[in-house]
Amino acid sequence: MPRAEPVVRDESAVREYILLGADGRPYPSRTPGAVGGHRRMKIYGRLDCPAALRALARGGYVTHRVFFADEPTAVAAGYRPCAVCSPDAYRRWRARQAG
Numbered sequence: 001m002p003r004a005e006p007v008v009r010d011e012s013a014v015r016e017y018i019l020l021g022a023d024g025r026p027y028p029s030r031t032p033g034a035v036g037g038h039r040r041m042k043i044y045g046r047l048d049c050p051a052a053l054r055a056l057a058r059g060g061y062v063t064h065r066v067f068f069a070d071e072p073t074a075v076a077a078g079y080r081p082c083a084v085c086s087p088d089a090y091r092r093w094r095a096r097q098a099g
């Protein structure tokens with residue numbers, strides 16, 4: 001059996017992601033966010049949200065693009081669900097707004 005070469009870990013090569021916490025402040029993370037968001041519009045949604053991808057393709061959105069570890073964190077940061085990719089969460093949010 002050939003011996004495996006020791007893996008040299010170059011920490012600087014490890015991909016680091018910047019996510020927003022529940023307080024809306026950015027922090028470095030080793031794992032990518034599960035949901036994306038728009039900083040200006042305060043909307044969060046799926047990473048493959050068709051509305052977000054269209055906006056990203058048009059340009060401009062990318063400068064406001066933020067990421068969260070999960071949905072509760074996005075909500076805690078004051079973001080509301082995207083009506084396009086998260087209609088159920090959006091309806092619940094709307095119902096809460098109507099109070």
Ligand SMILES: [Zn+2]
Nearest residue numbers: 045049082085
């Ligand atoms: Zn969406």
